[in-house]
Amino acid sequence: MNTSLFQPLPPDAVAGTTWGPFRYRRYPVFSLPWLRGRFVVSATAVVLYAVFSGLGQLAAGNTWENAAAVAGYFALGVLGMFTIGPALATWVRHQGFNRRLETWRVIFAVILGFAGGMIADAWASSQMKRPMGMKEVPASKRKISDLDEATLRLGALVGGFGYFACGGGLASLAYFSEQRRLRARTATLARLESDMRLTVLQAQIEPHFLFNTLASIRPLIRQDASRAESALDALAAHLRAVIPQMRTSGTVTSTLGQQADICASYLDLMKVRMGERLRVEINVPPDLRAQPFPPLILLSLVENGIKHGIEPKPGPGKIILKASIAGAELQVSVIDDGVGLKDGLSGGLGLANVREQLEMRYQTAARLSIATHAEGGTMAEIVIPVQYPPA
């Protein structure tokens, strides 16, 4: 079961109007919510049209029963034609095949459904002939001129196209455009993430960081071998987390817990380097660790706190990383008691990327705020929507 089909699409993956009755277009094409909304819209239109044609029959002197039968068969036939293909395609999507298989099966479902719809329509048309008072005329006795014949064929062709368009053709086009938009979106996210990885990586393999860390670990080998070991482990874990890895697909899903651990190993190294000068407090409640959280942006904020807050400040410094839930929002903040952000021009703190990533993933539901803390220092806070109620 593919649960994401029940979630609205990200706004930048939605095409066409979505107001009022067309709200269903906010859901993925060929998803159950989409099918439901589309059925309501098309059924309303078809039933209205059927009622009018029934009234037409009455006006032409037909009986109540016959008029109702005409309207009923018409509605059944047309709705069948409109709905069978998309319904089959929806069933296919909800099976959760991989994308290639799904695309082919969706196309097949729409064509199959359309064929089924034609049969339903032919059946409904034949049922309508009796109450409409039409008689079957054998082909040999029909008197039709060549021009009429051509007009009829053209009409059938145009009608066929129209039927195909309404019977899943347009929806298929929307499906392909949705797939394309989602792919473009994934590509953008992947680019932002790799940009961030590069920024973080640059900070890590910067000579200042790497050689100072090595220089601090070196004397530990003699003084305190076990601490040297754990410092080397932390360095290895840290480099592994930030060095880009060959990945086969799209973006990785990461959790707040993983991200906090990456920050913790970085801060462990900084403690080895700065000794008593640095105090660290990490307060991420265990029940929030499973919350999805975008990769590396938290580390980027922690690094800023060290690099622009605590390192330039003489004397001891403290960095706090904490997470909490307020209503439907997950708040994660990095607080330092360092020198504070100086006003004026500053280099790329990686904040542009953080903002872009948050906007891409959560649109307006996420915020990044930077504040000068009351007791000096800086507080950076990220707010994103809670993804599910913590257990």
Added chain:
Amino acid sequence: MTTAILAEDEPAQMTELARLLRELWPELRIVAMCEDGLSALEALDTYCPQVAFLDIRMPGASGIEVARAASGKVHVVFVTAYDEYAVTAFETGAADYLLKPVTPARLGQAIERLRARVVTNASTDLSRLLDALDAQMLARQSRGGLKWVTANLGDTVKMFPIEDVLFFQAEDKYVRVVTTEDEAVIRTPLKALVKQLDPEVFWQIHRSVIVRAHAIDRVQKDELGHFHARLKSRTEALPISTAYLSRFRGM
């Protein structure tokens, strides 16, 4: 007996350097071990040491600033994590340098040289080396790109992407930073901003104005013969002084 101060903000490295020095140069007396630049400056004053081992990046004052105060009086050895860019500056030989992590062999060589210099008491003028190092630090910073203008607004910090800034205008002690929809004041003087901005993108058109060249719509001359720049998306008229007018010729 030779005296020395050590300045290093990371305690583990400081302890290690002191240990190596005691081992390799037993006659050296370490008179102060400083955890930041400010206490290193104080120690220079208090102890007038012959040798100073200085980390470059330190809180308070950088190793370069401390070396400026020591220049001509103290034999400076920089202890640095910096890469070859900075190392080329040291090739002039004005001061010795040790790359982190410090190895006993390399420290031994530095000690040999220091011993010889202390005897002849020929401490060199470091100003040219320090200027070169300063320039490299600045270049390193701007390579990262100046991407934000940070303005403190009470308790929060407002950040403008530099791409959004239309002009900077000095007013009394402050500088106004103006974007299409927003503005704030910062305390960085215009003189300091000019040095950090791309001169092709931002033009100084007046003692008190730096403007984004692309934001200028037209240049007007008023009844008094003064020139003003009009912007595309703001109503302000920015003064242009005659000294900077030449930039607009042929526009």
